[in-house]
Amino acid sequence: MKAVHFGAGNIGRGFVGLILHNAGYEVLFSDVNAELIAELAAADEYRVREVGPDAREWTVDGFRAINSAEDSDGLVAELASADVATTAVGPTVLRFVAPSIAAGLLARPVGAAPLQVMACENAINATDLLRAEVEKALGDRVDALGRAVFANTAVDRIVPNQDPGQGLDVTVEDFFEWVIDRTPFGDAVPVIPEATFVDDLAPYIERKLFTVNTGHATLAYHGFAAGAESQSDAMAMPDVAGEVRAVLDETKRLLVAKHGLGEEEQQRYLEKNLKRFANPDLADTVARVGRQPLRKLSRHERFIGPAAELAERGLPTDALVRAVTAALKFDVPEDPQSVELGEKLASLSAEDFVREVTGLDDAHPLTSALVAAVTGEQSRRNGLAGA
Secondary structure: OEEEEEOOOHHHHHHHHHHHHHOOOEEEEEEOOHHHHHHHHHOOEEEEEEEOOOOEEEEEEOOEEEEOOOOHHHHHHHHHOOOEEEEOOOHHHHHHHHHHHHHHHHOOOOOOOOEEEEEOOOOOOHHHHHHHHHHHHHHHHHHHHHHEEEOOEEEEOOOOOOOHHHOOOEEEEOOOEEEEEOHHHOOOOOOOOOOEEEOOOHHHHHHHHHHHHHHHHHHHHHHHHOOOOEHHHHHOOHHHHHHHHHHHHHHHHHHHHHHOOOHHHHHHHHHHHHHHHOOOOOOOEHHHHOOOHHHHOOOOOOOHHHHHHHHHOOOOOHHHHHHHHHHHOOOOOOOHHHHHHHHHHHHOOHHHHHHHHHOOOOOOOOHHHHHHHHHHHHHHHHHHHHO
């Protein structure tokens, strides 16, 4: 069995690539990073070190690597004969991956089993986004979509910044989830023992997004405002930890009400994630986790998404609004979106900012609280500028 995996970075090697390797796939890593691909091509193995209560170490071998920018024909040939194609490149990069997959489908032999395509990204229904881009790339050969099966996934593993001298080895947390929608595969479900296949993916996607991603970002923004350097340092601050718990208590109410998740089950999941955030072995910084604040404040992302649905149900959103307020304080010159956030706060009215950034209209029940939060941050920044 062969899997082509787009994205040879830390998540690709330390999560998706590892799980596919453990499932018996020959993994071909595809990336545009020439230095990384050369290092992979020259290596026989690398190690994945899991840290946490169930710490262990894995050796990954039998892989290959290809530079997709320099050998597009070779990549297409590999896709034409692969069983599985996965991605860990970031949602905005999927459109650059799609043309290669489209060409691979066109080159696939007639009668061959469909290529099983799964985008493993931090986004809701990322595989649907990839499929749409593949369809666009196929043009008038859209019939070739029938040579692939596209399945959405929900992925969860914290992979922190790595030590500079670590090479190809990757340090990851000992917890992970890879949940895959079973329904597109019919009777030909891929054999990936460490993945979980389900008939309804939506609850798992939102449980992960509104617990892990919302909680992680809440910790970063409140931690940044409190002067913390790392996520674990921020979690050691009682006030910051209290804000994270308060946010997750709110999102728990939404998940239970919307998806019928058991309240005790979700509480256990919540507590597990609070322990993950406090793990000092996952030395992620608040600046890295908090980057791209405008994306994280958009309509269907980790703050506005759950807060809007809670407000529509008449349920409390106070902690989520405080998390948004903390996100508005995120000021990291090295992050382009942080700079853009400051520019928007300086140039837009509070009402226009909320409409443009969060996508909510003036009549939405959450809007007034957000306008008040933006107004307060604008006043704070104006006061600093005038001091």
